[in-house]
Amino acid sequence: MQSYTEENYLKVIYHLSEISHPVQTNAIAERIQTKAASVTDMIKKLSEKELVHYVKYQGVTLTEKGKLTAINIVRKHRLWEVFLVDKLNFKWDEVHEVAEELEHIQSNLLIERLDEFLDFPKVDPHGDPIPDKHGNFAEMTFVKLSKLKNGDKGNITGVSEHSSPFLKHLEKLGLTLGKRVEVVDVVEFDGSVELLLEQEKLNISREVAKHILITKN
């Protein structure tokens, strides 16, 4: 059993692993809002518990055991987000902080029952995949909207940026999960994208397009 704090470190290392391998001390410190020295201390502890591989000055990677623990926390986080949005009418930009707390509740029965109650969702309200109880993710087949060509069509199935300002912006534009879009034109000058959404034309910056995930069809 790990402490609340240890769980947070594992989760952060897991997420950062998708960007850089191995994960460096400073990156963790920034995400966890703490100092590099504190991170070093905690990494040593996690290393003794065989949850991470650690080589001085080289950064950390999760062991199989650590990865499973981290994935389980991600599973709980995302299931709670679905609960908050689907059952308690939270908006998709309001769920993160509360889910950060709920993800640490210890009860396998609770989480399996919650999964069932929510009808075994495959993605959270941001389109991020929810692993099953064994830590397996369903295959996801989306591409960044910024990679589409003129005439390409598809549904919005996720976002790769979860800040409230970004999500609110998408909300205002009507670009929410499940919506169908068609690329009318990719502007050569600035890379911005001209879209067709429910018969309406709209233009989004390349920066925004990069963070919208599309399942082509």
Place this chain on the structure above:
Amino acid sequence: MQSYTEENYLKVIYHLSEISHPVQTNAIAERIQTKAASVTDMIKKLSEKELVHYVKYQGVTLTEKGKLTAINIVRKHRLWEVFLVDKLNFKWDEVHEVAEELEHIQSNLLIERLDEFLDFPKVDPHGDPIPDKHGNFAEMTFVKLSKLKNGDKGNITGVSEHSSPFLKHLEKLGLTLGKRVEVVDVVEFDGSVELLLEQEKLNISREVAKHILITKN
């Protein structure tokens, strides 16, 4: 804002206040599974924060501020219990430990939405009253089953003992919340009670009868 630990102390002091006034150090230590010395330390801290009145060697009582905090935790605990039983099909003897964790989640929005989602329940799965967001309890009008006389009728509306063995025992006898019972005879010899429950006769010990709460009608 209080820590997880401070919240637990306040909750325990609140519950013990219903038995003895003021609450003594040892009683708290036993409930919190810690040592008397640790309790003294924490009480001093809570006293400095003006959450309890504390006089050395005389025990503690909650201040108005401390009482409100405690009631809010009780509110959260009981609402989560309703959620677990009504929505996730937990049994009434399975909910306590999980609710002990969930009661510390910090989010007013969450708890108000949960209250709404559960349709503003007035009692938890054990019949204990759920205070509203201002800390007010609905008036409860029940008596111990052991106080009823021959011929008295009423509905089971609560229990005053929450241990799993006791609840499982009631479950097996069919004595669950809402059930209507009639007292056929109070046995003079041992104080045991002969009941009529759905046309079936059954006998329960005085010890059990003392912990079943009845609304007469």
Place this chain on the structure above:
DNA sequence: GATTATTTTTAGATTTGTCTAAATTAATAG
């Protein structure tokens, strides 16, 4: 009312997670 017994408190130590400041290692630039 003096003497035990019980309860509570103090004093000092421990653990977990954090910090600052200094030292060390690695990376980068000339």
Place this chain on the structure above:
DNA sequence: CTATTAATTTAGACAAATCTAAAAATAATC
């Protein structure tokens, strides 16, 4: 390849919550 900069680690300290052992206060008993 050396000098500078950046990242990381060590050493020592601190706050929160706990503990043990001893001292102090209160309660119970003869």
